[in-house]
Amino acid sequence: MSDEQNGGAWLQQYDDVHMHVFGTPLRVMDHGEGMRIWDVDGNEYLDFLAGIAVNALGYAHPAWVKAVADQAAQVAHVSNYFATKPQIELATKLVELAGAPQGSHVYFGNSGAEANEAALKLAKLYGRTLPGALPSFGGKPARIIALTHGFHGRTMGALSATWKPAIRKPFEPLVPNIEFVEANNLRDLRDAFAETGLGHYGKGPVAAVIMELIQGEAGVMPLDADYVRGVRELCDANRALLIIDEVQTGMGRTGSWFAFQREDLGGVQPDIVSFAKGVAGGFPMGGIIAFGQKLSDLFSPGKHGSTFAGNPLGAAAALATIETVERDGLIENAEQRGEQLRRQIMACGNPLFTGVRGRGLLNAIQLAHPCAHAAMEWVLEHGLIINAVAPDALRLAPPLIASEQDVDDAVAILSQIPSDLSDD
Numbered sequence: 001m002s003d004e005q006n007g008g009a010w011l012q013q014y015d016d017v018h019m020h021v022f023g024t025p026l027r028v029m030d031h032g033e034g035m036r037i038w039d040v041d042g043n044e045y046l047d048f049l050a051g052i053a054v055n056a057l058g059y060a061h062p063a064w065v066k067a068v069a070d071q072a073a074q075v076a077h078v079s080n081y082f083a084t085k086p087q088i089e090l091a092t093k094l095v096e097l098a099g100a101p102q103g104s105h106v107y108f109g110n111s112g113a114e115a116n117e118a119a120l121k122l123a124k125l126y127g128r129t130l131p132g133a134l135p136s137f138g139g140k141p142a143r144i145i146a147l148t149h150g151f152h153g154r155t156m157g158a159l160s161a162t163w164k165p166a167i168r169k170p171f172e173p174l175v176p177n178i179e180f181v182e183a184n185n186l187r188d189l190r191d192a193f194a195e196t197g198l199g200h201y202g203k204g205p206v207a208a209v210i211m212e213l214i215q216g217e218a219g220v221m222p223l224d225a226d227y228v229r230g231v232r233e234l235c236d237a238n239r240a241l242l243i244i245d246e247v248q249t250g251m252g253r254t255g256s257w258f259a260f261q262r263e264d265l266g267g268v269q270p271d272i273v274s275f276a277k278g279v280a281g282g283f284p285m286g287g288i289i290a291f292g293q294k295l296s297d298l299f300s301p302g303k304h305g306s307t308f309a310g311n312p313l314g315a316a317a318a319l320a321t322i323e324t325v326e327r328d329g330l331i332e333n334a335e336q337r338g339e340q341l342r343r344q345i346m347a348c349g350n351p352l353f354t355g356v357r358g359r360g361l362l363n364a365i366q367l368a369h370p371c372a373h374a375a376m377e378w379v380l381e382h383g384l385i386i387n388a389v390a391p392d393a394l395r396l397a398p399p400l401i402a403s404e405q406d407v408d409d410a411v412a413i414l415s416q417i418p419s420d421l422s423d424d
């Protein structure tokens with residue numbers, strides 16, 4: 001119980017009092033600065049995970065610390081009976097950054113899962129306006145379509161749209177009328193739409209398709225650009241919404257504010273975009289932007305809410321994060337450092353590495369055999385934080401402030417990972 005105890009003792013105490021959903025943590029952390037973090041035993045680590053694609057500005061960035069401290073000294077929480085300036089400014093800024101049309105509106109929550117809960121609830125309200133859907137006479141519940149390998153969070157709605165059977169199955173039955181189609185297979189999606197039909201035999205209409213543009217938890221797997229454009233077209237043709245989950249890809253990480261703004265997607269726009277993780281640079285916050293007035297209006301008073309929604313501390317943290325990303329050119333930096341990282345990984349000569357994929361600073365190294373956990377632990381021992389995103393893939397998602405030297409330093413450690421580590 002004392003500050004004198006070492007990391008091992010803290011971990012023992014952790015195990016004694018926490019439920020074990022995360023397993024035993026690797027280290028107990030103490031403080032960070034910039035790209036570096038130190039554990040309670042004084043060991044230093046270069047951080048190429050950023051709290052899983054969260055800490056856009058690294059640790060203890062002066063602008064972020066000042067914004068949060070000033071806001072804490074001013075007002076930390078007011079409830080949704082009241083509003084605060086940072087909240088209003090942030091919503092205005094997010095609509096602008098997303099390039100969302102006039103009449104678009106933001107709903108704030110506290111995490112990625114909550115953001116997707118909001119998106120799914122809004123889609124359900126929209127579904128009820130479609131021909132052949134409940135609540136019309138003889139109507140059916142509108143369906144929501146999700147993709148194989150997609151990940152949208154652990155709460156019941158978000159989990160229902162999450163693919164991985166191991167995390168979904170123990171909680172079934174989940175939210176009904178959510179179906180999966182194969183990612184990158186337009187025919188599969190077309191078939192799902194074709195099952196819509198009025199009367200006894202048809203399934204209900206499709207309210208929405210939900211997808212990530214780079215499937216992060218699946219191993220940083222980008223969807224094909226043709227597929228993304230095709231999904232948009234099918235949604236338009238069938239009056240279905242397109243929900244793009246930018247919880248992991250958004251807020252500059254993939255080289256644009258949102259991944260849907262990538263040039264090769266040719267201007268694809270979502271109807272709803274969800275965001276979280278990096279938005280407030282480490283403060284828990286998430287939310288959605290509904291594109292356009294009509295859709296936004298479906299969230300009429302009482303339809304959704306959360307005590308902390310739009311919390312001023314989170315909003316101040318987010319404004320400081322966004323301002324710093326803009327002022328310091330961190331989106332361009334993400335693009336350039338990402339290219340450097342991928343190039344150097346492929347050139348480093350480690351026989352364990354068979355490929356690298358990703359965009360900006362959301363990347364994964366493909367391994368020759370499934371030893372990702374052992375590799376993660378090996379680099380941690382050598383002062384680098386990354387994670388095993390799949391048994392045979394390592395995720396690199398550093399803060400957007402990563403410098404050329406940081407990338408050099410990370411690759412120097414990665415290049416030394418022994419290729420004969422034991423499989424997970």
Ligand SMILES: Cc1ncc(COP(=O)(O)O)c(C=O)c1O
Nearest residue numbers: 111112113151152153216247248
């Ligand atoms: C694409 C995506 N959506 C949703 C979530 C859930 O976010 P949270 O863990 O903040 O609930 C995650 C988390 O990894 C994610 O990667």
